[in-house]
Amino acid sequence: MSRPVLLVGGRVVDPSQSLDEPRDVLIVEGRIESVERDIAGPPDAERIDVSGLVVAPGLIDVHVHLREPGGEHKETIRSGALAAAAGGFTTVWAMPNTDPPLDDPAAVGFVRQEARAWARRGEGGARVSPVGAASRGLAGERLTEIGGLVEAGAVAVTDDGYPIADPALMRRLLEYTQTFDIPVLQHAEDRALSAGGVMNEGAVATALGLRGIPNVSEAAVVARDAYLAELTGGHVHIQHVSTREAVEIIARARDRGARVTAEATPHHITLTEDAVRGYRTDAKMNPPLRTEEDRLAVRQAVVDGIIEMIATDHAPHHYEEKEREFDDAPFGIVGLETALGVCMRELVASGALSLAGLIDRMSCAPARAMGIDAGSLRAGTPADIVVFDPDARWTVEPERFLSRSSNTPFAGMELVGRVRRTMVGGDTRFVTD
Amino acid sequence: MSGDGVGLGLGKDLVGLEGLERKQILGILDTAEPFKEISERHIKKVPVLRGQTIVNLFFEPSTRTRISFEFAEKRLSADTVNISSTGSSVQKGETLVDTARNLEAMRINMVVVRHRSSGAARFLADRIPSNVINAGDGQHEHPTQALLDLLTIRDRFGAIEGRRVCIVGDILHSRVARSNIWGLLTCGAEVAVCGPRTLIPAGIEELGVRVIQRIDEAIEWCDVLYVLRLQLERMKGGYVASLREYNRVFGVTSERLAHAGDDLIVLHPGPMNRGVEIDSDVADGERSVILPQVTNGVAVRMAVLYLLAGGQPELAETAKGGGE
Amino acid sequence: MHSDSARIRTLLDEEATLALVTRLAADIDEALPADERLVLVGIRRRGDSIATEIARLLSERRGPIPTGSLDITLYRDDFAQVGALPRIGTTNIPEDISGAHVIIVDDVLHTGRTIRAALNELADFGRARRIGLCVLVDRGGRQLPIQPDYAGRVLEVPPGAEVSVRVGELDGAWGVDLVRAESGGDGE
Numbered sequence: 001m002s003r004p005v006l007l008v009g010g011r012v013v014d015p016s017q018s019l020d021e022p023r024d025v026l027i028v029e030g031r032i033e034s035v036e037r038d039i040a041g042p043p044d045a046e047r048i049d050v051s052g053l054v055v056a057p058g059l060i061d062v063h064v065h066l067r068e069p070g071g072e073h074k075e076t077i078r079s080g081a082l083a084a085a086a087g088g089f090t091t092v093w094a095m096p097n098t099d100p101p102l103d104d105p106a107a108v109g110f111v112r113q114e115a116r117a118w119a120r121r122g123e124g125g126a127r128v129s130p131v132g133a134a135s136r137g138l139a140g141e142r143l144t145e146i147g148g149l150v151e152a153g154a155v156a157v158t159d160d161g162y163p164i165a166d167p168a169l170m171r172r173l174l175e176y177t178q179t180f181d182i183p184v185l186q187h188a189e190d191r192a193l194s195a196g197g198v199m200n201e202g203a204v205a206t207a208l209g210l211r212g213i214p215n216v217s218e219a220a221v222v223a224r225d226a227y228l229a230e231l232t233g234g235h236v237h238i239q240h241v242s243t244r245e246a247v248e249i250i251a252r253a254r255d256r257g258a259r260v261t262a263e264a265t266p267h268h269i270t271l272t273e274d275a276v277r278g279y280r281t282d283a284k285m286n287p288p289l290r291t292e293e294d295r296l297a298v299r300q301a302v303v304d305g306i307i308e309m310i311a312t313d314h315a316p317h318h319y320e321e322k323e324r325e326f327d328d329a330p331f332g333i334v335g336l337e338t339a340l341g342v343c344m345r346e347l348v349a350s351g352a353l354s355l356a357g358l359i360d361r362m363s364c365a366p367a368r369a370m371g372i373d374a375g376s377l378r379a380g381t382p383a384d385i386v387v388f389d390p391d392a393r394w395t396v397e398p399e400r401f402l403s404r405s406s407n408t409p410f411a412g413m414e415l416v417g418r419v420r421r422t423m424v425g426g427d428t429r430f431v432t433d
Numbered sequence: 434m435s436g437d438g439v440g441l442g443l444g445k446d447l448v449g450l451e452g453l454e455r456k457q458i459l460g461i462l463d464t465a466e467p468f469k470e471i472s473e474r475h476i477k478k479v480p481v482l483r484g485q486t487i488v489n490l491f492f493e494p495s496t497r498t499r500i501s502f503e504f505a506e507k508r509l510s511a512d513t514v515n516i517s518s519t520g521s522s523v524q525k526g527e528t529l530v531d532t533a534r535n536l537e538a539m540r541i542n543m544v545v546v547r548h549r550s551s552g553a554a555r556f557l558a559d560r561i562p563s564n565v566i567n568a569g570d571g572q573h574e575h576p577t578q579a580l581l582d583l584l585t586i587r588d589r590f591g592a593i594e595g596r597r598v599c600i601v602g603d604i605l606h607s608r609v610a611r612s613n614i615w616g617l618l619t620c621g622a623e624v625a626v627c628g629p630r631t632l633i634p635a636g637i638e639e640l641g642v643r644v645i646q647r648i649d650e651a652i653e654w655c656d657v658l659y660v661l662r663l664q665l666e667r668m669k670g671g672y673v674a675s676l677r678e679y680n681r682v683f684g685v686t687s688e689r690l691a692h693a694g695d696d697l698i699v700l701h702p703g704p705m706n707r708g709v710e711i712d713s714d715v716a717d718g719e720r721s722v723i724l725p726q727v728t729n730g731v732a733v734r735m736a737v738l739y740l741l742a743g744g745q746p747e748l749a750e751t752a753k754g755g756g757e
Numbered sequence: 758m759h760s761d762s763a764r765i766r767t768l769l770d771e772e773a774t775l776a777l778v779t780r781l782a783a784d785i786d787e788a789l790p791a792d793e794r795l796v797l798v799g800i801r802r803r804g805d806s807i808a809t810e811i812a813r814l815l816s817e818r819r820g821p822i823p824t825g826s827l828d829i830t831l832y833r834d835d836f837a838q839v840g841a842l843p844r845i846g847t848t849n850i851p852e853d854i855s856g857a858h859v860i861i862v863d864d865v866l867h868t869g870r871t872i873r874a875a876l877n878e879l880a881d882f883g884r885a886r887r888i889g890l891c892v893l894v895d896r897g898g899r900q901l902p903i904q905p906d907y908a909g910r911v912l913e914v915p916p917g918a919e920v921s922v923r924v925g926e927l928d929g930a931w932g933v934d935l936v937r938a939e940s941g942g943d944g945e
Binding site: 201202203204205206207208209210212214278279320323324325326327328 | 555
């Protein structure tokens, strides 16, 4: 680890420095030393040939479910971190809806220690930052001891997979979190409106005989929280935006200066409710896949930057849990190992967004918006780097995932862009030919 | 044999009417005709499915549909096995998958399945080699019900094409409504729905269906009034204030039908809530074809079982020729 | 039933065919006592046209003869091989056959399996006192021990060929044809 590393011959794409050029990258003691043409480098440096490949700041995913503690048959901190690294991610934020939930300092601390312990053993993947619960037991009633959670390593608070439903509680959270300068992550859903719903409300749900979740279930809560952010000056981050209405609300709130950030998932910018036809449970998630109009609005918002970042909402489920009647199957799909490929195909290969733009959405922007010390290849920053082949075409084979779970609607799809190496602090956590 | 001996190409299963072609649906109705005659005989049995085992897998309680299927199966000389299982909410998923595996292991020829989850019939059909017939899956489809309804309408009017059919009631939760919508539209009927707005599902117009606000307007417009049962749970869900309110606004009463065209007929899938969605004098009156629906039910189910059990169209082609 | 590539040779024209029908009616009339309670049952789809014609001829001497039609599709023994044939005709037996002398009427007798199916189906309608068989053409090739009581013409048919009977109401004119498939498949 103390040996310097020199990445030679790559195309460095670092939007944080407006850089997109052939450059070498020198890493010393786990940090970026320099990014220049034809670096000679110290004689003991490990030289890695990355010609033909893109070298970018490691991807950041602020929305993953690692299932540990309590759901280890679906995923563990170790397997999830490794899957993240395989997907090019160097930092992931782990959601607190575990069992027990991450609503006290011991639980939060456990997640952080566990990830680090695996790294020390040489089996580490991406950095794992725990997100603390906003309310005790995720019950939506009483605040958790946020200061204590932050001290134990929490980087944000949320009640995800549940919404923070009580507006008074949300207000308190947006006020209180300012002391620690952390965001409140909101899974925007009005559960009275979405009750019993398993997919998007509309003609497809009607034909399939499934209960639907209307757009307003998301929009109403986004609107409320945008106003609360404006009122309090706090930072609300809207998770997995799925509706055109939410996009509009976020844009207007931003214009008024409210601290509202937002994320969209690769599946919401790629798929619609038609993916559910045939009762495919690997197309069942919350918020659901919606209409083409919604998909295009969310996609355009990502292109325009109204939605600053991509986040996967990686939600592993065991095969048998998804192998059941649609009503009973759990919500969620995995996403870490397909995110880059799906977004490259949907946004970059189609010409909608430049490669630099995508790197920004997947690395620089989350770092900026969430205050993460990453998302850049500036000299002095930790060497969290992704090296990938931007033109490689590959077919998704879920049984080869490093994740313990394989619930994905992208099985068999041809994607563009393949991760070849992921480095965290200069240490290679994933490499493939 | 006539020149039309080729099979209808229904495939292994009957999961729903969505996606069936007009000639397939009409072909099933045509096939039901001779089976009606068999039910009038003294010995109501033909040997065609002798030796086949059919399992009636009913996860939801049902008397009339299950008995109708059982009659149909026995009149075709098949052996029938009834399995009823409600299953706890936690175990439902395992139950269906495990049931599928068990059925496969037992080499059952045909399964008739009713289940509370939409998509359950498709789920089973995709996993076992037996023929699967959907007897009602959640709110999705109940194809044999719609087929017997179509047959009943055709019996009365000679054809389904051009008829105006209005389905009244809780469309949102009704698999019978959905199957009928698909079947009627495919066979060229005009379809409308009428009921409390709270019980009309989103996007129904996109399926090709009109929405009529008031029952009087519906009665004026249609030739066929299809009355759905209003379930008591709808009161709990807050969709309808009370049964009395429902009857007041949407009940099919003889007063309302007094202004209807002479040809208008009334159907109901049963069981009826007399005095709620339909008054007794209508249910028992001249416009009602509710009892013929039941008779047609057995014939239609015999036709479906027969067609699926013998679904080998290439061989049917060879059998067309040759006197014996 | 005849593909475009089949070759058709008429063996009996309308006059000759109707003459056979007339002779069959006469044979039946001669064989049975005048007061015999007769029911003619024709096997769909052409047997019943023949039955109707025979009944008409017999009724000139015996008074009205009840006539029915039988569709044997659901009683065939080859369901497993052949599958569902969606065109099932209706069966119509006009009165209770119990105690009656039923004569089954068919156009062509070949393997005998159709008649076996007809016998099974008739049994479901009652216990006839006696059942006889009347066919317009007997082409041999029996696979079951079934013989006609009244046969119009016995024909030897070369392999790969079919005998096809035409009746007035369905085919325009009566006749008996020999039909060969161009490619010569096996007849059954």
